[in-house]
Amino acid sequence: MLYLSLLDVLRNDQIPLEAYRELSLLFRHHEDLLEELSKFRPLPYPNNVYTHGSIWMIIFLMPFLLLSLVLAFEKPLKCFLLQ
Numbered sequence: 001m002l003y004l005s006l007l008d009v010l011r012n013d014q015i016p017l018e019a020y021r022e023l024s025l026l027f028r029h030h031e032d033l034l035e036e037l038s039k040f041r042p043l044p045y046p047n048n049v050y051t052h053g054s055i056w057m058i059i060f061l062m063p064f065l066l067l068s069l070v071l072a073f074e075k076p077l078k079c080f081l082l083q
Contacts, residue, residue: 016042 005026020041027033 020037023037024034027037
């Protein structure tokens with residue numbers, strides 16, 4: 001039964017921390033397995049770290065966006081203002 005449950009955990013697409021918790025529950029009566037599992041405990045995801053789609057990407061890319069808009073509309077804007 002333990003072996004089949006272990007295979008189910010490995011087949012599921014889970015994040016490492018969820019899989020670790022589920023394996024910990026499976027191994028709760030097997031101290032030797034639980035001790036070995038603790039060596040592979042994943043690091044918790046810090047809540048304050050931003051992902052790739054975060055505000056920091058917007059902050060760093062905004063100057064490039066503004067510069068490209070200025071360069072793209074520089075001549076048409078000059079022509080419009082000079083009329």
